[in-house]
Amino acid sequence: MKQVLLIIILLLMAGCSVIPSLSQPIEITDATGHTETLDGIPDRIAIAGKATIMVQDAIFMFADAREKVIALENRSQSAFSFLPLIDPGLEEKEIFEKNVGPEQIAAVQPELVLMKSFMAEQLGEPLGQLNLPVLYLDLETPEAFYQDIQTLGQIFGDEKRAEEISEFYLSRVARIEENLAGVTEDQKPGVLILQYSDRDGEVAFKVPPVSWLQTRLVEISGGNPVWKEIDVGGGWVVVNLEQIAAWDPDQVFIISYDGNASEITEELMENPIWSNFRAVQNDQLFAFAYDIYSWDQPDTRWILGLQWLATKIQPELNSNIDIMEEVYEFYSVLYGMDQETIDANVIPILTGNIP
Amino acid sequence: MTKEKYKRFILLLSLGILVVFLASIFVGRYPSPPGMSPRTLLEDSLARQLVLNLRLPRLLVAFLLGMVLSAAGSVLQMIFRNPLVEPGFLGISQGAAFGAAVSILWFANHPLVIELSATFFGLLALAASYYLSTRIRYGGWVLRLILSGVAVSALFSAGVGVLKYIADPLTELPEITFWLLGGLYSVTWQDLLFVLPFALVGIVVVYVMRWRVNLLSLNDDTAFSLGASLTRERLILLITIVAAAAAITAISGVISWVGLIVPHISRRIFGASAEKSIPAAMLLGGGFTMIADDLARTLLAGEIPLGILTSAIGAGLFIYLMISMSIKVRRNE
Amino acid sequence: MNKILSLDGIHFSYGEEDPVVLADLSLDIPTGKVTAILGPNGTGKTTMLHIMLGLLKPFQGGVRVAGKSHKDYSKRELSQMIGLVPQFESIPFNFSVIEYVLLGRSPYLNPFQLPGDVDLEITENALKEAGISHLAEKPVTEISGGERQLVHISRVLTQQTKILLLDEPTAHLDLENQNRILSLLKRMAAQGVTAVITTHDPNAAIFAADHFVLMNQGNIAAEGELEKVITTENLSMIYRTPIRVEKINGYTMVVMDKMEEHG
Numbered sequence: 003m004k005q006v007l008l009i010i011i012l013l014l015m016a017g018c019s020v021i022p023s024l025s026q027p028i029e030i031t032d033a034t035g036h037t038e039t040l041d042g043i044p045d046r047i048a049i050a051g052k053a054t055i056m057v058q059d060a061i062f063m064f065a066d067a068r069e070k071v072i073a074l075e076n077r078s079q080s081a082f083s084f085l086p087l088i089d090p091g092l093e094e095k096e097i098f099e100k101n102v103g104p105e106q107i108a109a110v111q112p113e114l115v116l117m118k119s120f121m122a123e124q125l126g127e128p129l130g131q132l133n134l135p136v137l138y139l140d141l142e143t144p145e146a147f148y149q150d151i152q153t154l155g156q157i158f159g160d161e162k163r164a165e166e167i168s169e170f171y172l173s174r175v176a177r178i179e180e181n182l183a184g185v186t187e188d189q190k191p192g193v194l195i196l197q198y199s200d201r202d203g204e205v206a207f208k209v210p211p212v213s214w215l216q217t218r219l220v221e222i223s224g225g226n227p228v229w230k231e232i233d234v235g236g237g238w239v240v241v242n243l244e245q246i247a248a249w250d251p252d253q254v255f256i257i258s259y260d261g262n263a264s265e266i267t268e269e270l271m272e273n274p275i276w277s278n279f280r281a282v283q284n285d286q287l288f289a290f291a292y293d294i295y296s297w298d299q300p301d302t303r304w305i306l307g308l309q310w311l312a313t314k315i316q317p318e319l320n321s322n323i324d325i326m327e328e329v330y331e332f333y334s335v336l337y338g339m340d341q342e343t344i345d346a347n348v349i350p351i352l353t354g355n356i357p
Numbered sequence: 358m359t360k361e362k363y364k365r366f367i368l369l370l371s372l373g374i375l376v377v378f379l380a381s382i383f384v385g386r387y388p389s390p391p392g393m394s395p396r397t398l399l400e401d402s403l404a405r406q407l408v409l410n411l412r413l414p415r416l417l418v419a420f421l422l423g424m425v426l427s428a429a430g431s432v433l434q435m436i437f438r439n440p441l442v443e444p445g446f447l448g449i450s451q452g453a454a455f456g457a458a459v460s461i462l463w464f465a466n467h468p469l470v471i472e473l474s475a476t477f478f479g480l481l482a483l484a485a486s487y488y489l490s491t492r493i494r495y496g497g498w499v500l501r502l503i504l505s506g507v508a509v510s511a512l513f514s515a516g517v518g519v520l521k522y523i524a525d526p527l528t529e530l531p532e533i534t535f536w537l538l539g540g541l542y543s544v545t546w547q548d549l550l551f552v553l554p555f556a557l558v559g560i561v562v563v564y565v566m567r568w569r570v571n572l573l574s575l576n577d578d579t580a581f582s583l584g585a586s587l588t589r590e591r592l593i594l595l596i597t598i599v600a601a602a603a604a605i606t607a608i609s610g611v612i613s614w615v616g617l618i619v620p621h622i623s624r625r626i627f628g629a630s631a632e633k634s635i636p637a638a639m640l641l642g643g644g645f646t647m648i649a650d651d652l653a654r655t656l657l658a659g660e661i662p663l664g665i666l667t668s669a670i671g672a673g674l675f676i677y678l679m680i681s682m683s684i685k686v687r688r689n690e
Numbered sequence: 691m692n693k694i695l696s697l698d699g700i701h702f703s704y705g706e707e708d709p710v711v712l713a714d715l716s717l718d719i720p721t722g723k724v725t726a727i728l729g730p731n732g733t734g735k736t737t738m739l740h741i742m743l744g745l746l747k748p749f750q751g752g753v754r755v756a757g758k759s760h761k762d763y764s765k766r767e768l769s770q771m772i773g774l775v776p777q778f779e780s781i782p783f784n785f786s787v788i789e790y791v792l793l794g795r796s797p798y799l800n801p802f803q804l805p806g807d808v809d810l811e812i813t814e815n816a817l818k819e820a821g822i823s824h825l826a827e828k829p830v831t832e833i834s835g836g837e838r839q840l841v842h843i844s845r846v847l848t849q850q851t852k853i854l855l856l857d858e859p860t861a862h863l864d865l866e867n868q869n870r871i872l873s874l875l876k877r878m879a880a881q882g883v884t885a886v887i888t889t890h891d892p893n894a895a896i897f898a899a900d901h902f903v904l905m906n907q908g909n910i911a912a913e914g915e916l917e918k919v920i921t922t923e924n925l926s927m928i929y930r931t932p933i934r935v936e937k938i939n940g941y942t943m944v945v946m947d948k949m950e951e952h953g
Contacts, residue, residue, distance in 0.1 A: 199531070206542040206660065232659045239659035242542045244387040244407050275410060278403040438782035565802045571789070572796050576779050581745050583849065584769030584797040629783035629829070632804065 030156045033140040033149035034119050043159040044113035048073040050102055051121035057139050059302040063336045064158045073110045075102050084294045087347050088337045104128040141300040171305050178312045181319045182224045191252035193225035198258045198266050208238035215300045219308045225315040253286040257298050263289035264353050291354035358628050374644045381416050384651050414546045419650040420643040421556050422605050427642025428563045429602040430616025431635045435574040436591050439499045444602045445613030448509030452482030453603035454536045454611050455513045458520045468551035472604040479603025485509045539610030539664030548608045559601025570631040612664050614671025694884050695719035699751035711737045712908045724879045726895035727888045729905030735888035739855045769797035773846035777857040784829035787841050794848030816847035836867030856887045860894045872898040892944040
């Protein structure tokens with residue numbers, strides 16, 4: 003009798019282990035170290051909080067997102083410039099207003115809420131109080147990004163896809179690192195990234211904090227960020243034209259989140275003070291590349307931004323990178339867009355000094 | 358202070374300001390901090406361009422800013438018989454910032470329109486603070502005016518915040534840190550040109566009426582008996598100098614504490630009579646702001662908002678003065 | 691001109707709903723004399739001074755200053771004619787004594803003018819007249835109450851007006867300062883200046899005044915020379931407390947009697 007019981011128990015245990023995880027609780031730890039236990043793969047996912055664009059773009063690299071994301075926050079005019087291209091069902095989804103509160107989110111009965119890491123205190127914790135599972139995406143560094151992809155893979159139950167995406171990014175970063183192997187310090191040009199903002203633009207620009215992705219991209223691309231001495235601030239820091247003149251970097255990249263970086267760089271090249279700068283004289287003043295969004299941010303497009311920077315900062319060493327080809331690869335592999343769609347919607351709005 | 362002593366002091370002060378101005382021309386981040394030598398200026402054409410297009414207008418605006426804020430602070434303190442008021446505390450600066458932002462968003466992005474709008478809202482804020490103070494039934498007169506000033510300042514600051522975050526989807530407005538913490542990093546010759554008439558009118562009127570201000574600070578009945586057309590004269594002074602302060606705030610953002618602390622220091626050194634203390638305050642204020650701005654643009658590679666420096670130094674001095682004054686009182690008793 | 695200032699049928703209250711402060715009041719102020727307006731606090735003495743000054747306008751009735759109405763004077767002319775020392779004057783900033791007294795020259799300077807050497811000289815003379823030249827450079831916040839009052843009076847002296855209005859000039863002062871101030875006023879009168887003082891202290895009035903006006907609830911109870919106005923009956927009625935008028939060696943004095951005890 004005992005033997006029969008033992009066999010039955012063993013069979014049951016074996017059986018349990020092959021039942022698909024759909025009916026089993028899963029435990030996920032995200033890039034910030036936060037852990038949630040979900041009842042199963044979530045079918046209803048909501049996205050909320052600041053920087054939704056970056057979070058959205060990461061999530062929608064997984065095809066299941068189309069069905070499973072049922073609500074998103076609309077934070078700005080450009081929030082839905084890209085999504086309609088990859089999610090035709092966007093209109094039917096629940097669209098939250100900007101700065102949506104926990105209660106409205108709870109009202110759509112999500113099984114999981116996803117947001118950027120810095121929303122933890124403001125939005126994540128209150129949602130936790132309502133017993134809603136929340137997971138965070140960091141996205142701020144390549145390392146965090148890979149972790150975020152793993153997290154998303156667990157959320158969608160699609161580890162295979164997560165691998166594919168990680169491989170996409172890792173291989174490209176590896177290629178650049180290979181290209182740049184053996185580059186010495188003095189072979190790295192002094193690079194300056196500036197954000198232009200309307201009023202101050204003539205006489206003052208902003209540089210990104212040293213800890214942000216932009217600085218990292220320059221370093222990986224084989225450049226030397228000249229603004230590293232500014233070790234202050236949690237946000238863009240204003241620098242006046244004098245300081246820019248004092249640095250006189252080899253290369254300057256102008257970012258404009260309004261999409262007009264090319265016009266600005268043209269104007270600057272005519273500017274009497276800017277014409278004295280090495281970067282202008284050597285034709286090394288570039289408008290940062292931009293298609294639907296600027297390629298410099300912690301958005302999925304950072305890999306395009308990185309490769310683009312690499313071809314500008316160390317052009318000979320990175321001559322094996324074809325930016326246009328990369329654009330097509332990016333949108334087809336990561337978002338399943340076909341060539342026609344890419345030609346119609348992305349290529350025409352590519353701005354900046356590309357290639 | 359006797360006339361002769363005063364004249365000598367003012368002369369020295371003016372010379373000092375001139376020296377600071379000339380020195381400031383050479384101070385900056387280019388070619389490397391703390392500044393350049395005269396030789397660099399002669400030989401390097403880029404240096405010349407930077408000084409001409411960037412530093413000079415900025416220095417002049419800094420000086421003007423200090424002058425105007427100090428004059429406004431002095432006049433406000435005397436007319437309201439309240440040593441704790443200044444444009445930043447009565448909502449004038451915040452109202453001006455609001456007016457400028459409103460103009461950029463909804464009227465026109467032209468310097469003249471912006472300054473007129475700033476002036477309008479700055480004066481509105483003053484009127485609101487004053488009116489509100491007459492309705493408060495708590496505390497003495499000094500306290501009431503400060504309370505209403507705090508409320509009006511907060512209201513207009515919030516207004517700027519609302520404009521920035523809700524009404525500005527296309528990000529036409531400068532950052533909120535510019536408005537509320539101030540900064541001269543975007544000042545051009547054009548800005549100086551458009552603010553000059555407002556500033557000059559205010560400064561000239563205050564200077565010409567510098568003795569009369571004493572009279573306007575007395576009891577209403579005494580001043581009346583001495584022949585003052587109280588309302589008219591007070592309004593002329595207030596409107597011109599507050600308009601000046603508002604107009605310059607449109608290009609500098611909110612700069613607080615200068616208008617409070619400089620008149621105090623000036624009165625301490627030169628006596629309470631406005632005839633002597635106001636011109637001195639204008640010079641002191643101009644010099645103070647110039648030095649603060651030199652620090653703002655040279656100390657670190659990134660720009661330090663000017664308002665932070667003036668607040669830190671101004672509030673620090675204020676605390677010191679308050680403490681040393683109270684000690685003085687105890688000794689007399 | 692022997693009646694430099696006249697009030698005719700003045701009717702005044704602060705607001706339409708408010709109680710009447712002065713009712714059908716007529717009064718002539720003799721030129722070159724000291725006139726004392728006596729009465730307890732709240733009888734409208736200050737209001738009357740303000741009406742004389744032109745600061746308040748009566749509902750009915752008129753004021754004549756040297757034969758003309760206020761309207762016939764420009765602000766400047768009026769301020770060269772009448773000077774005021776209010777009962778309470780707070781000086782919010784610590785001007786030096788001479789800086790403050792110099793402000794008395796304002797009627798002679800337009801808003802954009804600075805005082806000149808002549809103005810300074812007149813100011814110094816006024817300080818001398820009041821006996822406080824030694825206080826010239828002292829901040830007004832550092833002098834005693836009595837000295838402060840002398841400073842105010844100096845200010846009005848530099849104004850060189852024909853008429854001085856002083857509201858309770860000796861209240862809160864010790865005897866030395868009271869004497870000083872009242873004697874000063876008598877000297878000014880002797881030089882042709884007309885002084886009108888309000889006071890609740892009958893003895894001060896007796897010391898300084900030539901002409902007496904006794905006020906009761908917004909009306910004039912008695913007016914005229916010392917003998918006529920300062921009587922036991924009058925004063926007891928006005929002050930509602932037992933008061934005796936005594937004459938000692940030809941000098942009139944007013945003393946308080948013990949109040950009746952209520953059983």
